[in-house]
Amino acid sequence: MSLADLSLVDMIGALVSFGLTLMVFSYVFGDNVLFRIAIHLFIGVSAGYAAIVTVYNVIWPQLLIPLVFGSQSERLYVLIPLVLAGLLFFKVTPRFSALGNPSAAYLVGAGMAAAVGGAVIGTIFPQVAASANLFDFQAAQQAGGLGFFVKGVAILLGTLTTLIYFHYGVQPSPGGAVAKGWLGPLSWIGQMFIAITLGAVFAGVYSAALMAFIERVYFVGDILLPLLFNP
Amino acid sequence: MCGKPNPDDLDVCQYCEARLKPLIGPFEPADTHEPEERERSSVTDWLDSLREQEQGELFDAEAEFPEGDESAEDVSLQPEESYPGEPAEGDWLSKLLPERGSGEEAEASSASESPEWSAEEASQETSVPDWLSDLGKSIQEQEEEETFSEAEIEAFQDVDLWGMGELGEEEELGAEQDLEIGITSQEEIEPAEQLPKSGEEIPDWLQSFVESEPTTSAEPEEAAESEPGVAPDWLVELEETAGIETSSDDLEVESELEKIDWEALQTDQIDLKAGQETPTTLEDVPAVAPFALDEEEASLDIGEMPEWLAEADADDSEEQETPLEEIDASLTPGELPGWLEAMRPVEAAAPTAPFTEESDQEVESRGPLAGLRGVLPIEPEITQIKKPAAYAMKLQISDSERKHASLFEELISNEGVSAPIEKGFGISSQNVLRVVIFLLLLFAVGWPIYTGSQSVDLPLPSRETNQASRMIDNVMVSEPVLLAVDYEPGFSGEMDAASASIVDHLMIRGAYLAVVSSTPTGPAQAERLIKIVNNTAGHAYQYASQYSNFGYVPGGPAGLLSFAQAPRRVIRYGLDGEQVWEAAPLADVQTLADFAFVIVITDRPETARVWIEQVQPTLGDTNMILVVSAQAEPLVRPYYEGVPQQVNGMVIGLAGAAAYENGMPRTLLARKYWDAYSYGLTLAALFILAGSTFNSLSRVFAKRKNTFKDQK
Numbered sequence: 001m002s003l004a005d006l007s008l009v010d011m012i013g014a015l016v017s018f019g020l021t022l023m024v025f026s027y028v029f030g031d032n033v034l035f036r037i038a039i040h041l042f043i044g045v046s047a048g049y050a051a052i053v054t055v056y057n058v059i060w061p062q063l064l065i066p067l068v069f070g071s072q073s074e075r076l077y078v079l080i081p082l083v084l085a086g087l088l089f090f091k092v093t094p095r096f097s098a099l100g101n102p103s104a105a106y107l108v109g110a111g112m113a114a115a116v117g118g119a120v121i122g123t124i125f126p127q128v129a130a131s132a133n134l135f136d137f138q139a140a141q142q143a144g145g146l147g148f149f150v151k152g153v154a155i156l157l158g159t160l161t162t163l164i165y166f167h168y169g170v171q172p173s174p175g176g177a178v179a180k181g182w183l184g185p186l187s188w189i190g191q192m193f194i195a196i197t198l199g200a201v202f203a204g205v206y207s208a209a210l211m212a213f214i215e216r217v218y219f220v221g222d223i224l225l226p227l228l229f230n231p
Numbered sequence: 232m233c234g235k236p237n238p239d240d241l242d243v244c245q246y247c248e249a250r251l252k253p254l255i256g257p258f259e260p261a262d263t264h265e266p267e268e269r270e271r272s273s274v275t276d277w278l279d280s281l282r283e284q285e286q287g288e289l290f291d292a293e294a295e296f297p298e299g300d301e302s303a304e305d306v307s308l309q310p311e312e313s314y315p316g317e318p319a320e321g322d323w324l325s326k327l328l329p330e331r332g333s334g335e336e337a338e339a340s341s342a343s344e345s346p347e348w349s350a351e352e353a354s355q356e357t358s359v360p361d362w363l364s365d366l367g368k369s370i371q372e373q374e375e376e377e378t379f380s381e382a383e384i385e386a387f388q389d390v391d392l393w394g395m396g397e398l399g400e401e402e403e404l405g406a407e408q409d410l411e412i413g414i415t416s417q418e419e420i421e422p423a424e425q426l427p428k429s430g431e432e433i434p435d436w437l438q439s440f441v442e443s444e445p446t447t448s449a450e451p452e453e454a455a456e457s458e459p460g461v462a463p464d465w466l467v468e469l470e471e472t473a474g475i476e477t478s479s480d481d482l483e484v485e486s487e488l489e490k491i492d493w494e495a496l497q498t499d500q501i502d503l504k505a506g507q508e509t510p511t512t513l514e515d516v517p518a519v520a521p522f523a524l525d526e527e528e529a530s531l532d533i534g535e536m537p538e539w540l541a542e543a544d545a546d547d548s549e550e551q552e553t554p555l556e557e558i559d560a561s562l563t564p565g566e567l568p569g570w571l572e573a574m575r576p577v578e579a580a581a582p583t584a585p586f587t588e589e590s591d592q593e594v595e596s597r598g599p600l601a602g603l604r605g606v607l608p609i610e611p612e613i614t615q616i617k618k619p620a621a622y623a624m625k626l627q628i629s630d631s632e633r634k635h636a637s638l639f640e641e642l643i644s645n646e647g648v649s650a651p652i653e654k655g656f657g658i659s660s661q662n663v664l665r666v667v668i669f670l671l672l673l674f675a676v677g678w679p680i681y682t683g684s685q686s687v688d689l690p691l692p693s694r695e696t697n698q699a700s701r702m703i704d705n706v707m708v709s710e711p712v713l714l715a716v717d718y719e720p721g722f723s724g725e726m727d728a729a730s731a732s733i734v735d736h737l738m739i740r741g742a743y744l745a746v747v748s749s750t751p752t753g754p755a756q757a758e759r760l761i762k763i764v765n766n767t768a769g770h771a772y773q774y775a776s777q778y779s780n781f782g783y784v785p786g787g788p789a790g791l792l793s794f795a796q797a798p799r800r801v802i803r804y805g806l807d808g809e810q811v812w813e814a815a816p817l818a819d820v821q822t823l824a825d826f827a828f829v830i831v832i833t834d835r836p837e838t839a840r841v842w843i844e845q846v847q848p849t850l851g852d853t854n855m856i857l858v859v860s861a862q863a864e865p866l867v868r869p870y871y872e873g874v875p876q877q878v879n880g881m882v883i884g885l886a887g888a889a890a891y892e893n894g895m896p897r898t899l900l901a902r903k904y905w906d907a908y909s910y911g912l913t914l915a916a917l918f919i920l921a922g923s924t925f926n927s928l929s930r931v932f933a934k935r936k937n938t939f940k941d942q943k
Contacts, residue, residue: 028669030662031652046720050751057754057782061804114789114845122844122877130873139874151872197865204862204884206915208725208834211861211885214676214907215724221680 018223021216131155161190573625668918675914679906687909689893689902695871696890699856699880703733706827708741711816713826715833715842716748716757722834722860723756727763728900729888730832730858734760735768735899736891742827743816744778747802749791749838754782754806760832767899779814780806788841795823795849824851828879832858836866843870847877854879861886 006014023038063082066074084103091100133139134152164186235246244251594604628636678684692700706712714734718726737744746757757780765772772778781802784790794801799821805811812818819825823846831842839859847855855877859867861884870877882891885908888901 028665031650033652036649036652042720046752049755053751053754053783054785056808057806058785061808065804110789111787114787114792118788118792118841118844122848123840126875126877127869127873130869130875133874136874200865201862204860204864207861207884207886207912208722210672210911210915211725211728211904211908212722213672213724214904214911215728217673217676217907218680218904221677225681 021220158193161186162193165190573627672911675910676907684906687906690886690890692890692894695881696887699882700894702828702854702880703736706740706742709743709816710827711745711820712737712742713829714744714746715831716746716753717750717838718834720752725860726834727760728885728904729882731764731899732888732892732895732901733858734764738770738772747781747784749784751783754780779811781811782806788845791841791845795846798823823849824853826853828854830856834860836863839863839867843877856880858882860884
């Protein structure tokens with residue numbers, strides 16, 4: 001890709017992107033105005049774009065069109081969210097913010113119910129069942145034999161020792177409250193599992209950041225190299 | 232005096248003409264009031280016991296001491312010196328003692344010698360000598376033991392032991408008052424009963440003594456100016472302990488005391504005891520009301536008060552004469568500091584309840600409370616209008632709590648304030664190291680770009696990648712596939728490369744792409760992804776005919792759950808406003824399970840978890856494939872590793888995309904970035920290793936350095 005291959009609009013966009021990329025890279029010399037301009041611009045554009053998307057993709061097609069062009073039942077159906085959404089505007093002023101409480105309560109309640117229900121049904125129960133199934137010897141023989149069973153043991157050990165690591169109970173003793181003796185080594189094993197997990201997460205974060213850096217370097221190279229070596 | 236019986240109606244003995252009835256009227260026995268008076272007076276027990284002993288001395292002296300004994304003479308006079316002093320009754324009076332120690336009278340007092348027993352008593356007010364304590368018998372015992380004849384009683388009454396014989400009415404009242412202050416028992420009152428009334432015959436030697444007595448307390452200033460008398464030392468010492476200023480009249484009294492025929496007095500006292508007849512009962516003595524002031528007492532000449540008392544009175548009168556308005560005007564309103572005002576008790580600011588006169592209160596007439604006044608309110612309290620209690624507006628908190636609150640407030644306030652930009656780029660080791668790392672990374676990444684190198688081999692497809700590839704291979708033409716694009720623009724570099732090969736594979740298979748997003752920027756990212764794949768892989772996927780963009784699904788988990796349960800109701804129009812469900816490939820889609828499979832492309836593990844929790848349970852046999860960022864892999868892999876699988880295939884980051892492309896007939900972005908990614912990742916690993924080594928070595932050297940220092 002070179003600038004010559006782009007249309008005027010794409011060329012302007014490419015130049016703006018090039019400038020903003022250099023402004024972000026300037027952070028290597030410390031916090032500066034150029035970096036902050038780029039960051040604020042990014043946040044502002046993202047918020048503006050999200051608002052436009054919300055209006056054109058949610059409010060207009062799902063609220064206004066049924067309200068204006070829909071049938072009587074559709075109008076009544078959208079009247080409830082319209083009233084609740086209108087009450088949310090009272091949250092702007094502290095004097096009338098209480099009027100927006102029903103809408104906020106509905107949003108929070110529905111959101112929490114969906115989140116908790118999804119976590120129980122979609123994560124806890126399936127994961128508990130999956131961990132227990134690792135010790136199904138018939139399934140293990142079919143899936144991979146001993147390795148399947150070892151993986152199950154490792155998952156079980158990691159789960160238990162990680163939970164033990166977050167156990168802060170102590171038992172009384174003449175010299176004062178001390179942790180139970182057998183919990184110490186298991187807690188240390190759990191700490192190792194947590195360290196490995198956090199290391200993997202850090203590696204993934206670094207990998208993602210490195211990939212973003214590579215993509216930007218490629219973009220800058222696509223702009224600069226033709227200009228420098230093939231003017 | 233003779234001891235012979237007489238009829239009750241006679242006032243004078245028919246044999247010896249001694250008086251049978253006392254001149255003083257009957258009075259109420261002090262025993263009946265003893266406990267009450269003890270409570271009201273502040274006289275301590277030791278003083279009471281001392282008084283009892285002193286009073287007992289008065290009547291037992293003649294029995295206990297032989298004739299001519301000086302102790303008996305002193306004991307008989309002791310009440311005179313003891314009652315004015317009363318040091319325990321007023322500390323204010325004892326404070327005057329040092330003043331009394333200076334001056335001529337003090338020198339005169341010190342010039343004369345006092346008996347040893349008197350000096351001991353002066354030095355030890357609370358301690359009573361043994362010989363004196365033996366005299367402390369109760370007056371009842373004395374009454375039982377001693378019986379005096381009327382003549383003896385009369386002779387005893389003639390002895391003006393207190394020198395009150397010819398006191399004026401005022402002085403007499405004052406003396407009575409002084410007596411009453413210290414009276415707490417019948418034993419103490421008895422000597423007062425023996426006082427003769429004014430106008431009665433008093434011996435000459437006592438008459439002269441009595442004449443000088445009233446001026447003792449009335450003219451202290453004159454006493455200070457008079458010449459020192461020749462008072463006995465024991466009297467001087469007693470006065471010192473009693474805290475009374477010695478006046479000229481005192482000195483005169485002392486001089487008169489020198490003239491007293493002590494032997495004659497002793498003889499009279501012994502004669503009193505020799506009769507062994509029961510004296511006149513105390514009931515015949517007229518009662519002296521304690522602390523009672525009559526008109527005569529009220530007419531006491533205030534002008535003869537001591538100077539210090541007159542000054543004090545003058546000050547009080549001046550203060551009282553000042554109008555209250557002037558005082559209020561002259562007082563500036565106080566400005567309490569904040570901390571002091573915060574400490575002010577609430578009761579101080581609260582309005583006090585209005586005063587209710589006792590007469591307004593109703594007297595209970597029935598029931599157990601009959602006769603009591605104001606026990607029950609006349610009207611219920613709810614009808615009484617009261618001002619609400621005033622509460623302090625400031626919190627009464629400690630300094631530590633105030634510091635914590637200010638610190639917390641500062642933390643909150645700083646959230647909305649951007650940190651100031653550092654001026655200039657200082658050359659420091661950290662800044663230099665940052666630039667060096669950036670340059671090294673830039674070289675490692677830029678060199679493959681500049682050279683166009685693709686020397687690093689692509690990784691082999693992993694199990695999860697193969698599963699994803701196989702599922703896509705099974706997609707038929709125009710079969711609808713739900714493609715969720717839920718990553719932020721900041722991660723588009725990684726996510727575009729990770730998902731490009733899959734989208735390319737879908738386009739190769741001719742699947743109908745239904746793009747949806749649960750983030751506002753998702754629809755734009757989806758359009759960009761399709762555009763990149765079209766441009767990179769040479770596809771020409773057209774909107775609506777080959778793919779449709781459902782747009783943004785609001786509501787987070789709840790919105791996704793609603794979308795999973797009823798997609799047609801949640802999504803009606805596409806990104807361009809078209810009826811998305813009217814497209815031919817989507818005509819048969821009523822639920823998400825009607826799609827061939829669902830592919831979720833996201834950079835955040837939370838988003839992936841929401842899709843798995845809310846949407847995957849509704850999919851039934853429809854498979855789900857995750858294309859996630861490398862940072863989300865540790866948290867989403869368990870959904871793939873579990874049995875049964877909740878996620879049927881995964882492509883993780885650039886490595887997963889490279890592996891996926893490795894199994895594809897053509898390469899796209901993953902291959903393009905793979906060399907740079909490999910070099911950059913290797914360099915990062917070297918940086919971490921070098922930093923860890925340097926850090927470990929620095930610790931080792933620091934420990935050795937400290938060890939050497941300790942050894943030295």
